[in-house]
Amino acid sequence: MMRSEPWQTAEIPGPVRALTILKPEVAVSAINRSKHPIIVVGHEAVETELEDAKPIDYAIRIADSTEAQVVATAHIIGEFISRGFKRAYWMSILDIANRLKDPGWGGLDGKGQYDLALFMGIPYYMEWVTLSSLKHYAPHLKTISIDRFHQPHATWSFPNITLKDWQKQLEAIATQLERK
Amino acid sequence: MSRKGLHLKLEELKTELAQVKGLEIAIGRIIEEEWAEPVGPTPFPTLASLREWDLKLLKKYRPMYLPYCDVCCLCTMGKCDLSKGKLGACGLDISKQQSRVVLLACCIGAATHTGHARHLVEHLIEKYGPDYPIDVGRSVGVEVEAPVTRLVCGVRPKTLGDLEEILDYLETQIVHLLSSTHTGQEGDELDFESKVFHAGMIDQVGMEIADIAQISAFNLPRADPNAPLADIGLGTVDTSKPVILVIGHNVPPSVEIIDYLERNGLHDKVEVTGICCTAHDITRYEPRAKIIGPISWQLRYVRSGVPDVIVVDEQCIRADILVEAQKIRAPVIASSEKNCLGLADRTEDPVEEIVSDLAGGKSPGALILNPEKVGEVAVKTAFQVYPVRGKFKVIPEINELIGEARRCTRCNECRRACPNNLPIPEAVGEAATGNLTGLANLYDLCIGCGRCESACPNHIRVHSLIVKGSERKIREEKYKVRVGRGPIQDVEIRNVGAPIVLGEIPGVVALVGCANYPEGGIEVAEIAEEFLKRRYIVVASGCSAMSIAAYKNEEGKTLYEAYPGTFEAGGLVNVGSCVSNSHIAGAAIKIANIFAKRNLRANYEEIADYIHNRVGAVGLAWGAITQKAASIASGFWRLGVPVVVGPHGSKYRRMLLGRRDHEEDWYVYDARTGNRVYAGPAPEHLFYAAETKEEAMVMMAKLCLRPNDTSKGRMIKLANYIDMHRKFYGVMPDDIPQYVRRESEIPVTMKDEIVKILKESGWQEKPTPDPTLLPRLVGVKR
Numbered sequence: 001m002m003r004s005e006p007w008q009t010a011e012i013p014g015p016v017r018a019l020t021i022l023k024p025e026v027a028v029s030a031i032n033r034s035k036h037p038i039i040v041v042g043h044e045a046v047e048t049e050l051e052d053a054k055p056i057d058y059a060i061r062i063a064d065s066t067e068a069q070v071v072a073t074a075h076i077i078g079e080f081i082s083r084g085f086k087r088a089y090w091m092s093i094l095d096i097a098n099r100l101k102d103p104g105w106g107g108l109d110g111k112g113q114y115d116l117a118l119f120m121g122i123p124y125y126m127e128w129v130t131l132s133s134l135k136h137y138a139p140h141l142k143t144i145s146i147d148r149f150h151q152p153h154a155t156w157s158f159p160n161i162t163l164k165d166w167q168k169q170l171e172a173i174a175t176q177l178e179r180k
Numbered sequence: 181m182s183r184k185g186l187h188l189k190l191e192e193l194k195t196e197l198a199q200v201k202g203l204e205i206a207i208g209r210i211i212e213e214e215w216a217e218p219v220g221p222t223p224f225p226t227l228a229s230l231r232e233w234d235l236k237l238l239k240k241y242r243p244m245y246l247p248y249c250d251v252c253c254l255c256t257m258g259k260c261d262l263s264k265g266k267l268g269a270c271g272l273d274i275s276k277q278q279s280r281v282v283l284l285a286c287c288i289g290a291a292t293h294t295g296h297a298r299h300l301v302e303h304l305i306e307k308y309g310p311d312y313p314i315d316v317g318r319s320v321g322v323e324v325e326a327p328v329t330r331l332v333c334g335v336r337p338k339t340l341g342d343l344e345e346i347l348d349y350l351e352t353q354i355v356h357l358l359s360s361t362h363t364g365q366e367g368d369e370l371d372f373e374s375k376v377f378h379a380g381m382i383d384q385v386g387m388e389i390a391d392i393a394q395i396s397a398f399n400l401p402r403a404d405p406n407a408p409l410a411d412i413g414l415g416t417v418d419t420s421k422p423v424i425l426v427i428g429h430n431v432p433p434s435v436e437i438i439d440y441l442e443r444n445g446l447h448d449k450v451e452v453t454g455i456c457c458t459a460h461d462i463t464r465y466e467p468r469a470k471i472i473g474p475i476s477w478q479l480r481y482v483r484s485g486v487p488d489v490i491v492v493d494e495q496c497i498r499a500d501i502l503v504e505a506q507k508i509r510a511p512v513i514a515s516s517e518k519n520c521l522g523l524a525d526r527t528e529d530p531v532e533e534i535v536s537d538l539a540g541g542k543s544p545g546a547l548i549l550n551p552e553k554v555g556e557v558a559v560k561t562a563f564q565v566y567p568v569r570g571k572f573k574v575i576p577e578i579n580e581l582i583g584e585a586r587r588c589t590r591c592n593e594c595r596r597a598c599p600n601n602l603p604i605p606e607a608v609g610e611a612a613t614g615n616l617t618g619l620a621n622l623y624d625l626c627i628g629c630g631r632c633e634s635a636c637p638n639h640i641r642v643h644s645l646i647v648k649g650s651e652r653k654i655r656e657e658k659y660k661v662r663v664g665r666g667p668i669q670d671v672e673i674r675n676v677g678a679p680i681v682l683g684e685i686p687g688v689v690a691l692v693g694c695a696n697y698p699e700g701g702i703e704v705a706e707i708a709e710e711f712l713k714r715r716y717i718v719v720a721s722g723c724s725a726m727s728i729a730a731y732k733n734e735e736g737k738t739l740y741e742a743y744p745g746t747f748e749a750g751g752l753v754n755v756g757s758c759v760s761n762s763h764i765a766g767a768a769i770k771i772a773n774i775f776a777k778r779n780l781r782a783n784y785e786e787i788a789d790y791i792h793n794r795v796g797a798v799g800l801a802w803g804a805i806t807q808k809a810a811s812i813a814s815g816f817w818r819l820g821v822p823v824v825v826g827p828h829g830s831k832y833r834r835m836l837l838g839r840r841d842h843e844e845d846w847y848v849y850d851a852r853t854g855n856r857v858y859a860g861p862a863p864e865h866l867f868y869a870a871e872t873k874e875e876a877m878v879m880m881a882k883l884c885l886r887p888n889d890t891s892k893g894r895m896i897k898l899a900n901y902i903d904m905h906r907k908f909y910g911v912m913p914d915d916i917p918q919y920v921r922r923e924s925e926i927p928v929t930m931k932d933e934i935v936k937i938l939k940e941s942g943w944q945e946k947p948t949p950d951p952t953l954l955p956r957l958v959g960v961k962r
Binding site: 078 | 244245246247248249250251261263264265274593596597599601635698827828830831833835837839841868869870871872874875879908909910911913914
């Protein structure tokens with residue numbers, strides 16, 4: 001299951017497609033290069049069970065080690081707070097994407113537009129069209145899907161990988177960023 | 181009122197032949213003398229008549245495009261790569277292409293409802309004559325019989341014959357709209373969007389025509405809050421009888437089945453069951469008929485082998501229905517020229533000959549374009565087929581199921597084809613060991629599309645396995661639904677008009693649309709119950725109205741049994757089928773007309789402005805699938821009513837989103853003073869896809885806020901919004917300061933907390949305007 005093709009077989013993106021993250025260093029390097037990153041986390045990040053963790057836990061570790069801002073979409077803001085992570089904002093996936101494509105937006109922290117957005121836990125098809133929108137309308141922004149299914153509209157995305165391999169990748173990314 | 185520009189009015193004319201007084205003629209129509217209401221500015225509007233209004237809305241709610249892919253493939257110069265700002269060979273960019281596709285979808289939707297209405301009206305005129313009166317509840321005081329038609333066209337239809345002229349207008353508009361999607365026509369995305377709104381408005385009229393015609397002629401419930409309860413669910417069918425299944429939306433063939441049974445004293449000898457909106461409408465005609473379920477119940481019900489004859493009319497019918505029917509040896513009768521299914525036209529053949537061919541297996545089906553003949557053939561065939569078929573089904577027995585499941589190689593192709601990414605391989609893997617729990621769990625989440633089976637390289641009948649694994653659940657599918665009541669009474673509008681406009685009823689939420697649910701239909705029922713308990717008015721139609729029924733509360737009652745069918749706070753109002761959605765728009769329009777006494781006739785812009793600023797209504801199409809759902813939504817957008825869709829709705833390629841951080845977008849005119857006043861982001865969005873049901877509920881509560889809310893009304897609405905936010909998100913919302921205009925609007929039970937939030941934000945009191953977006957309404961006395 002290590003294929004760089006859309007997870008949903010009928011979803012054909014077009015000529016501009018994601019680069020595949022085969023090693024976690026690729027994501028780590030992109031995050032480290034970013035001057036103003038943001039992490040967008042959807043509800044599936046709390047519904048998916050990994051071994052001794054949930055994807056949201058990795059989102060928090062990445063945010064803590066990079067000081068990236070976090071947007072919790074859907075109804076999961078409380079999950080961040082209950083894990084002791086107080087600086088997440090609530091915004092719907094559409095609202096945050098709509099702002100990310102606006103070059104004049106001041107950002108959640110007032111420091112201007114973001115240059116890198118990581119996505120996790122949005123339903124596959126919804127993340128698909130969101131990333132497509134950003135690909136077309138946010139040329140200033142690089143996007144990384146850190147979900148376990150390939151998202152070709154992102155700038156970088158994992159291939160389709162198993163839960164076990166996904167956790168390994170997330171663990172490696174979080175650990176490397178924490179070492180910085 | 182002439183839309184052609186020629187308007188002749190003669191006070192008195194004397195000639196040698198005759199003497200005429202008070203004659204008024206316009207090209208194409210005769211002015212109705214006895215309607216005192218003056219004709220408004222936009223009778224029979226054309227594509228650009230309401231463009232300015234549309235652009236006002238689109239300035240607040242700018243399109244956010246969500247392209248499916250980077251290319252356009254609509255002409256032979258393509259495919260064109262539209263990525264990274266590139267233009268197609270015709271000059272179109274990615275935004276224009278998206279808006280064009282949205283318009284195409286809405287044209288399909290509007291054409292479908294209008295075509296439906298045309299066929300229905302023609303049939304009814306043939307049967308009852310053109311002078312048959314329109315009556316949707318005169319005996320209960322429904323005087324505004326066609327609010328959408330009055331508003332858009334400026335005419336009052338009195339007979340079936342009057343509807344034909346309105347249909348002529350709709351058809352002309354759809355042709356022009358569709359033509360604007362041609363290569364080299366429209367070249368601006370906002371103008372495409374304006375045309376999308378026009379298509380939606382046309383669609384609403386088409387739906388209204390269809391429903392008022394069938395209510396009048398078939399004597400369906402006329403604005404009846406106590407419309408009877410009907411059975412719904414696979415478990416309600418008596419399989420010891422011949423069973424007829426009707427699928428689709430256009431009810432005349434189904435009506436003829438009922439009439440034939442009645443005429444021949446056979447009513448208790450045959451089960452008439454339905455799927456999708458024909459099911460709604462047949463229970464409105466005869467509440468002893470049974471609804472099986474929404475659009476997504478087709479495969480599971482057909483494969484169960486229960487139906488002996490399948491009659492299809494139009495819309496939302498599986499394209500492979502004939503193949504599926506053949507598997508269970510059930511003949512198919514196609515009854516609409518829009519959906520011939522490749523069958524031989526037997527309309528002119530003798531009934532006995534057709535029945536013999538169908539029952540004997542000589543023909544898998546027949547096309548019969550005469551509803552009366554369909555009724556007779558369907559019943560006679562069902563009686564002949566029933567003993568021969570023996571309810572032959574294609575759901576595997578348990579040993580077959582295990583055998584098939586063992587062929588699974590876990591290649592994941594089924595899961596990758598599944599719209600909801602369901603864990604099918606895991607469930608099939610469990611089934612291979614004899615454990616059917618996983619399959620049964622999938623049943624509630626499955627939307628019945630069957631893509632898993634098409635994708636399986638080992639030809640495992642995945643959907644049939646899911647159905648087999650859920651046999652017990654299916655037997656227990658026994659619920660009640662209040663049959664579609666049709667319009668809202670004028671007196672109900674008078675009763676709730678003030679509390680809705682002032683905000684004391686926190687909102688009207690309309691749960692409509694299809695069944696592409698992300699987590700099963702039960703979510704729609706849960707959403708309905710949440711708002712019912714909070715005493716919103718909950719309106720339902722179509723597949724959503726069915727899904728609401730498929731749930732019982734702690735007392736074992738469905739929501740239709742637990743809540744009244746009245747249009748009042750805490751009422752659950754099933755208006756009926758897809759075309760009954762027009763009554764939801766009609767209710768909002770009637771609030772402006774009957775309660776607020778605004779002129780209705782051809783006065784679209786003013787009424788939409790009223791609704792947008794004052795009527796706290798919001799639609800939810802949690803499982804929207806079709807182009808019809810798109811056009812239904814767009815009709816509400818033009819009226820300024822926000823619509824929320826489920827996550828799959830993001831595939832409609834475009835949202836209409838407000839920016840609450842853009843203060844300049846939220847100014848209105850105060851109609852009393854003419855001052856431009858900040859009214860806050862209410863409603864915040866016009867078209868919005870929610871990721872989860874929790875998000876949808878909170879957003880719906882927020883989208884009921886309106887600039888016109890009184891302090892008491894705003895307090896009630898905020899109490900619900902904030903409470904739901906805390907309940908589902910676990911935190912207070914961050915936009916409270918934008919919605920509290922004065923301290924008296926702070927919900928009492930949360931006062932300390934909110935005062936603190938306001939203090940920290942530097943909040944200041946804001947005025948409450950008499951809001952309008954139309955400068956021409958400033959200073960107009962009412």
